[in-house]
Each structure stands twice: as C-alpha cells, then as structure tokens.
Amino acid sequence: xxxxxxxxxxxxxxxxxxxxxxxxxxxxxxxxxxxxxxxxxxxxxxxxxxxxxxxxxxxxxxxxxxxxxxxxxxxxxxxxxxxxxxxxxxxxxxxxxxxxxxxxxxxxxxxxxxxxxxxxxxxxxxxxxxxxxxxxxxxxxxxxxxxxxxxxxxxxxxxxxxxxxxxxxxxxxxxxxxxxxxxxxxxxxxxxxxxxxxxxxxxxxxxxxxxxxxxxxxxxxxxxxxxxxxxxxxxxxxxxxxxxxxxxxxxxxxxxxxxxxxxxxxxxxxxxxxxxxxxxxxxxxxxxxxxxxxxxxxxxxxxxxxxxxxxxxxxxxxxxxxxxxxxxxxxxxxxxxxxxxxxxxxxxxxxxxxxxxxxxxxxxxxxxx
Amino acid sequence: xxxxxxxxxxxxxxxxxxxxxxxxxxxxxxxxxxxxxxxxxxxxxxxxxxxxxxxxxxxxxxxxxxxxxxxxxxxxxxxxxxxxxxxxxxxxxxxxxxxxxxxxxxxxxxxxxxxxxxxxxxxxxxxxxxxxxxxxxxxxxxxxxxxxxxxxxxxxxxxxxxxxxxxxxxxxxxxxxxxxxxxxxxxxxxxxxxxxxxxxxxxxxxxxxxxxxxxxxxxxxxxxxxxxxxxxxxxxxxxxxxxxxxxxxxxxxxxxxxxxxxxxxxxxxxxxxxxxxxxxxxxxxxxxxxxxxxxxxxxxxxxxxxxxxxxxxxxxxxxxxxxxxxxxxxxxxxxxxxxxxxxxxxxxxxxxxxxxxxxxxxxxxxxxxxxxxxxxxxxxxxxxxxxxxxxxxxxxxxxxxxxxxxxxxxxxxxxxxxxxxxxxxxxxxxxxxxxxxxxxxxxxxxxxxxxxxxxxxxxxxxxxxxxxxxxxxxxxxxxxxxxxxxxxxxxxxxxxxxxxxxxxxxxxxxxxxxxxxxxxxxxxxxxxxxxxxxxxxxxxxxxxxxxxxxxxxxxxxxxxxxxxxxxxxxxxxxxxxxxxxxxxxxxxx
Numbered sequence: 002x003x004x005x006x007x008x009x010x011x012x013x014x015x016x017x018x019x020x021x022x023x024x025x026x027x028x029x030x031x032x033x034x035x036x037x038x039x040x041x042x043x044x045x046x047x048x049x050x051x052x053x054x055x056x057x058x059x060x061x062x063x064x065x066x067x068x069x070x071x072x073x074x075x076x077x078x079x080x081x082x083x084x085x086x087x088x089x090x091x092x093x094x095x096x097x098x099x100x101x102x103x104x105x106x107x108x109x110x111x112x113x114x115x116x117x118x119x120x121x122x123x124x125x126x127x128x129x130x131x132x133x134x135x136x137x138x139x140x141x142x143x144x145x146x147x148x149x150x151x152x153x154x155x156x157x158x159x160x161x162x163x164x165x166x167x168x169x170x171x172x173x174x175x176x177x178x179x180x181x182x183x184x185x186x187x188x189x190x191x192x193x194x195x196x197x198x199x200x201x202x203x204x205x206x207x208x209x210x211x212x213x214x215x216x217x218x219x220x221x222x223x224x225x226x227x228x229x230x231x232x233x234x235x236x237x238x239x240x241x242x243x244x245x246x247x248x249x250x251x252x253x254x255x256x257x258x259x260x261x262x263x264x265x266x267x268x269x270x271x272x273x274x275x276x277x278x279x280x281x282x283x284x285x286x287x288x289x290x291x292x293x294x295x296x297x298x299x300x301x302x303x304x305x306x307x308x309x310x311x312x313x314x315x316x317x318x319x320x321x322x323x324x325x326x327x328x329x330x331x332x333x334x335x336x337x338x339x340x341x342x343x344x345x346x347x348x349x350x351x352x353x354x355x356x357x358x359x360x361x362x363x364x365x366x367x368x369x370x
Numbered sequence: 371x372x373x374x375x376x377x378x379x380x381x382x383x384x385x386x387x388x389x390x391x392x393x394x395x396x397x398x399x400x401x402x403x404x405x406x407x408x409x410x411x412x413x414x415x416x417x418x419x420x421x422x423x424x425x426x427x428x429x430x431x432x433x434x435x436x437x438x439x440x441x442x443x444x445x446x447x448x449x450x451x452x453x454x455x456x457x458x459x460x461x462x463x464x465x466x467x468x469x470x471x472x473x474x475x476x477x478x479x480x481x482x483x484x485x486x487x488x489x490x491x492x493x494x495x496x497x498x499x500x501x502x503x504x505x506x507x508x509x510x511x512x513x514x515x516x517x518x519x520x521x522x523x524x525x526x527x528x529x530x531x532x533x534x535x536x537x538x539x540x541x542x543x544x545x546x547x548x549x550x551x552x553x554x555x556x557x558x559x560x561x562x563x564x565x566x567x568x569x570x571x572x573x574x575x576x577x578x579x580x581x582x583x584x585x586x587x588x589x590x591x592x593x594x595x596x597x598x599x600x601x602x603x604x605x606x607x608x609x610x611x612x613x614x615x616x617x618x619x620x621x622x623x624x625x626x627x628x629x630x631x632x633x634x635x636x637x638x639x640x641x642x643x644x645x646x647x648x649x650x651x652x653x654x655x656x657x658x659x660x661x662x663x664x665x666x667x668x669x670x671x672x673x674x675x676x677x678x679x680x681x682x683x684x685x686x687x688x689x690x691x692x693x694x695x696x697x698x699x700x701x702x703x704x705x706x707x708x709x710x711x712x713x714x715x716x717x718x719x720x721x722x723x724x725x726x727x728x729x730x731x732x733x734x735x736x737x738x739x740x741x742x743x744x745x746x747x748x749x750x751x752x753x754x755x756x757x758x759x760x761x762x763x764x765x766x767x768x769x770x771x772x773x774x775x776x777x778x779x780x781x782x783x784x785x786x787x788x789x790x791x792x793x794x795x796x797x798x799x800x801x802x803x804x805x806x807x808x809x810x811x812x813x814x815x816x817x818x819x820x821x822x823x824x825x826x827x828x829x830x831x832x833x834x835x836x837x838x839x840x841x842x843x844x845x846x847x848x849x850x851x852x853x854x855x856x857x858x859x860x861x862x863x864x865x866x867x868x869x870x871x872x873x874x875x876x877x878x879x880x881x882x883x884x885x886x887x888x889x890x891x892x893x894x895x896x897x898x899x900x901x902x903x904x905x906x907x908x909x910x911x912x913x914x915x916x917x918x919x920x921x922x923x924x925x926x927x928x929x930x931x932x933x934x935x936x937x938x939x940x941x942x943x944x945x946x947x948x949x950x951x952x953x954x955x956x957x958x959x
Contacts, residue, residue: 026544050542052503052506052507053502053503053506053540053541054502054503055502055503055506055536055537055540066529110540111536111539111540113532113533113536115528115529115532115533115565116529116530116532116533116536118533118536120536120540122540159714159715160710160714220703220706220707221703221706221707221710222703222706231681231684231685232681232685233673233679233681233682233684233685233686234673234678234679234681234682235678235681235713235714248714251710251711251714251715252706252707252710252711252714253707253711279714281678281713281714281716318711318715318718319711319715319718319719319720319721319725320708320721320722320724320725321721321722321725323711339721339793340721340722340723341720341721341722341723341725341726341793342793342794342953343719343720343726343791343793344793345719360721361718361719361721363717363718363719364718364719364721366715
C-alpha cells in the first residue's frame, strides 16, 4: 500500500467542530436549533427500560411451574412495590405458609408456567446527555439527539483514560519537558497541563479536585497505579476515575511537542472540554481537547498533504529516535535493510540536532503546521 | 473449465485480492491490496475491493474490471471465471452463545459458533456463577449479530433451557448492525421448541435447528454451524455496507474468513492424514485451528494480538513470562513502556534488534496463551462414554481432557505478520518452537502472504486447485523439527541422527540446524530417558522433509528446561539464537 505511515494527530488553533450528541436509544430532544449551550446543558433525554429481576417463585413456594398460577397474587403488567408479597402458598394443612416478595419496585413482566419463575422489571431510568462543548445547536436529530457546533482550538492526544469533563485550562509549567509538581488549591476544577506527571502529584491532583491532566508522556506504572489495574485492550473512556488523563505523545519520558505546548499556553485560562476516550482499532478514536474561542486566527489555506514528501516535517514514533523531530531529506524508492534484517521502505531524515538517520516510513508521523 | 480465478479477502483493515490461473497447473499470479472501506467516510466495502483489484490489474496487466463490473467469464485474456470472497470486515461475526451447563451444552454451543467462524462475545450458562440480573445486564451490554441458544438433551427436562429463553427475552439485546430483530438459533432440547418460540418469537427472529447435544454422549454441531453460516450471509452480511453488491458480484457464496481458513486446514488434515495445527496471529486477535484425530476445532483468542492487543498479552502473560524469552537484560519498566507505545501506535515496526526481540518475546506468549485457550476448548465431551461418528459428530472417551497432544502433531502452519514477516525465517521457527513446544517430529511452515482464506473458499469449489496452490505458492516450508520428549542431564548425548548425508550426535540442551532443502530418510535414536514418539530410547526411522532451514534438532527438552537464574537463562537463549545463526544486539553479523 502506498501510505505506509501514521498520519499525524490533529493539533490546530482553529477549527469548526461539530459534535453529534446521540442517545443510546430513542427519547426526546430538550433544546432547539440555534440555542447556545454550555457543556453541562442537558440536550436530550431517554428512558432506559428497567432491568428485569427473575424471582424463582415456584422454587420458593415448593410448587411446580404449572401450579404457580394458583398461588399468584399479582398478574402480568401489574405494578409491585419492593417487598410486596406477590405469591403465597400454604402447606401442612395450613400450618406452614410460604410467601414470595418482590425484591424491587417495578412491573410484573412474565410468569412462567414452565420454570415457575416470575420476571419483574424495574421502573425505567431516565438518562440524559449533555452538550459536552460550549457552542450552538445546529441540528436536531429527531428523538435521537442534536449536533452542537463550536469554533475553537482542537487537539488530539495519543491515549487517554476517563470520560468527558470540562474546566479552565491551566498550563502549570514553563517548558514542554517540565513535570507537573506543586499541585495547589488554585488548580481545583481545572484542566492542568505539563510535560509529565508522577504518581504522587497525580494523587494530589485527585485530592484537590483537578478535572483533567494533559501531559506529554507518562510511565506505564504511574498509569497502572492511578487506575488500580493494567489496561489490556486499548478501549478506554468508561473508567470510574476522578479525573480525565490525556497523554499527548506516549509512554516513558516524553515532553509535550513544542507546538502543542505553545498552543495550550496561548489558550491558558480558557474554558475547555476534554475526553480521554480512546479506541485503537479500526474506527480509531483518540482523546481530545476542545477549546472554544473567538480569537482572530489566520488559518492558512489547507495546502498540506498527507503524503510523506521530501521536506516534510516529521516526528519519529518508535525507538531508537522516539519523539525526535526532523525533516525528510530523501525517500529512497527501493526497500532497505534495517538492523533487524527486515527489508522495508525507509526515509532519510535530518533530526533537529543535524544528525542524518534512516527511519522506516512506518515509524514516522507527519507534522502539519 | 475455469482458467482464471479471483479470490478476495475483505479483512478488518486490508482487502487482499489474489489472482490464480491455470498455466500447466494452478498457481498464484499476483496479489493486490488496499485499505478496507466498510467504515465512514466510505461505508462501502466495494470501494476498497475495487482498489485492490485495480492494483492487481496493474501488476498483472490483465483486465478484470470493466468500470465497476467484473468481467466473468474470462475471454481473450481478460476477466476471470470464478470470483470468490471471504470477509471478516466490520468486526467479523459476533455471537452470543447460551447453554444450560457451562462444560456441556454451553461448551458445545461455543464450539459450534467458533467452528462456524464467529467471535464468541460471551457464553451464558446457568452455572456460570452469575446472577440472573447480571446475565441480563451483560446480554444487554453486548450487541451480538447472532445468538445461539442450546440446552438439554432430547426428551429431557425443558425447564432449564426455557429459563435461558426467559433471560434472553428479559434482556432484549439490540443488534449491532441494522434494526432487524436479532436471529436466535435454537439448537436445544427439541421438546422445548414451541415454548422457546412462544417466549422469543415476538422479539427475535427464531430459527430452529437440530439439538447440538441430542444425547449427552453425542455432539451434533453440523446443523447449527450451517444455520450460522446461512444467517451470516443472509442477515449479517446484508447489513454490512456494500455487501449486497459484493454478494451479487461473486460467483459463489461469501465465507467468513476464519471459516475459510478452517476449510483449508481440514483439507490439509485429510491430505496428510495426520494432526495439523494452524495459527494466525494478528494485531488484535489470534486464531487457532486444529485437526486432531480427524476432529476439527477452531478458537479465537479475541484479545491476544501483536498491536492493538499487545498490552493485553502483557497483562495476561505477565512481564516475567515475557522477559524469559529476551536474550539480553531489559527492565520491566522498559518492556512496559515499549509495549504501551506499540499499542498506541500499532502500525510502527521494530527498527532495532532489541525492539524486535521484545516483540517476538511477546509473540511467544500470545501464541502460548492462544494454544492454552484452544486446548481448553478442543476437548472431549465431559463425563460420557465413547461414541465416534464422522464429520462434526464429535464424541470421545471418558471426557473433559483436551484432544490436542503437542507430541503428536504432524504439521504446524504459522501465519500473521510477526511470523510471516519475521526478518529471519529461523525466528519464526523459534517462536513456534518455544510457544508450542511440539515434541517428537513436526513439520514447521509459515503462510507467506496469508493466502489461507482465499484457498479455503477456493477449496469449497475446486479442492484440487486449492491444494495445488497451497503447496506451490502459499506455504513456506521451514523444515522438520525433531524434539525429543523428556529431560536428561545437560551436556549428555541426547540423540543420534543418521542419514545419507548426516551422522552425528547432539547433546541435551543444544539446538542444531542440519541444512536439507528436500527430503531424506533418517534414523533417529534418542537417549534412554528421551522419547521421539515411539517410547523412551526407541529408535525412529522416518523420511524427513527439509525446507528453508532444514532439519531443526531441538534438544532443549520437552517441556523446555528453561534456566531459572536470569544470567543463566540469557546465556541459554543466546546459545539457541547463535545455533540458529540469528543476530544478537551488539553482536550483529
């Protein structure tokens, strides 16, 4: 295939972003087209059918399924309260009485003459979805949700954990490689940005109520300690954790890319929405930072190409030059042999410090400025 | 009479088109590939397929397409006579299976689904340790393409299988693709059919097939597998974007990719009249196929893979188990970060030997775990007396034990990037040797360009052509592995090999390669405490096939005698690498 490289992740000061906010099942939309919404604005609601509890009534009463009918006090479709008696049976000439109580408040869904089980469904639960980003409702998806549009900066990370959160952006370091430390009360409810973070500072961030942490690199052990377990498959976003963590570059000692750092610093103090949800499979999802703003930004016409060409700015995304930036000097058409012995297509790259190296094309990420 | 055949595999990331033609005999002409286009923004599998076929046209100079129409049949050097396709795109065929007892009907249901090429997303059984509300919640959370419901023997009680139907009815799961009711294949106690239809009929599309366990001692998987295959085509495929067009274009029914590979493995088993193990280690999953004593099994380890799932291998295998295969000092921290970085950027490739050997260490563990998983499912029926039948009728002796015996496997075929594209073929051989630890005499091969799906679907139409191409163009023979079973003291003579060209003794603990491009008769005499399949110390005379490597004599013991101390273990590994002429970091050739 001709495109044997990883296309870079989007890092842009300005983009028009549309977020589809959809209910998991049909419901009702609570906002109108043109309405300005905040991240926490509830835009749609649905009722999730309650969970069914199966009560082994026949077994409890000591009667066969086909005889259960005679002992039932409530019929299919009737409502029941928690602990309400729904079936009774007497034995030993009325000396012993057994009862079946409903374990929940709900509705009798079915009574089985075969198994002797009674199914009781819990009351439906309302579920809401919020706007997630500050913006304008531009489309209603009848009974399903809305599309919210925002204008602002958009940055994709490489990996994240934790779901949608929002807060003021606070760059708490002076350079892209500086680790986050000295966590303090001013950071409460904020999304803090730094080169890296260790376990101790991550714990402090949780303690004071930081909403999100954005870093260049992190050690996998820190992530494991934070989550309390090792992530196996890279599908995240549903973790029950007190803050959202977004990793922009990778695992290990990796500073934030300079332009990422500069962009975040430029919007320091702005209100941002973040989502750590990551899915690294077909239909890839990367974590994101959305910073709505009305700053006048000259956006260059999009003349860039996703093709790897001579002169392209690239970043190496694998050892032995992991994280280094450079420029493509040549793209030899013939595959070349690597140290491993593999014969692959490569690029000759001049790293920022001037050294010329040969890198497999698959290990380069194009940087679009 | 067919002269040219186009076979296409629409994988989850890549669509691979292969052209075969008859020129003296059947052989591979060329292969074209393009990214699969079942997801947004394309949402049409045909776009990627046309791209792959156009690449094939460019490579061969043969016109196959006229606009967006396939030229069938061939005429004047244009077009093809057969157009066949397999597919695993869009996440493959995802199934939920249910049975009454975990180790009995639920296990049979699982084998039926896996054998039909499905991914089993969960297996619900009344003794699975979960409460009903947990089962209901779980069924709701997953969105299967097809559900297979089994339970009870014919004439037995219907209560339990009806209970399962009630759980399913209460959960009311939604389909993954489209808005049609989910198909439920009922393959349980025939006396419960009416009751199951009554409970599920309104919410699901219920299909009744023969009971997969009509009697405790009989497993009858065929009808359920056929029903799955039929539904895969009629229900799942039709919902996937562009597949209605693909189904119209092909000359024969589309097969699911694993199902096609399974067909090919079964054909091989019949042809060599022996036990075969085939493994496909991908980025996300590892499939294992086997034919042992004529019985076919397939398992898919959904989260054991070399890119997307590489960290799941790390979690399941644990770092010390990965570390034990690395021939140099590397900290757990470095392994962790390195694998995490591979996970988040799955398309990158190792540039250094250090990086390569870390990945190959993980591959050994993924293969080992996938084989363990396979062994646990490819087993005889629990607690019954022997009753052998043919095909899918699958019954065994006392029950419960695995039918996979790694000391009695004639052939192992490895495929998937880490094996097929290993820079040195000996690395592929060593990964399979360490992971599977086959004992006795086993022929090792790799599928060079993952052509097994194409040949599998071809085998359903023209088995001879598929077989001919398999040996000629698909398989890369590495050679015969001779691995004495057991252990003796290190350094003592372990085996004496004698043939027309060889007469030598190899000590315990050593690995040796004897170059042999074709085949030769060997007399193999293991030491007293070691066994080559005929008993301890018993001589074996056998015609051994060579290959790219030749005869690989592995006297490291079965099971492998891995030194416990770190430095000793690394020394042991380095000696093996050297014996196989493999480069080591810092000592590149």
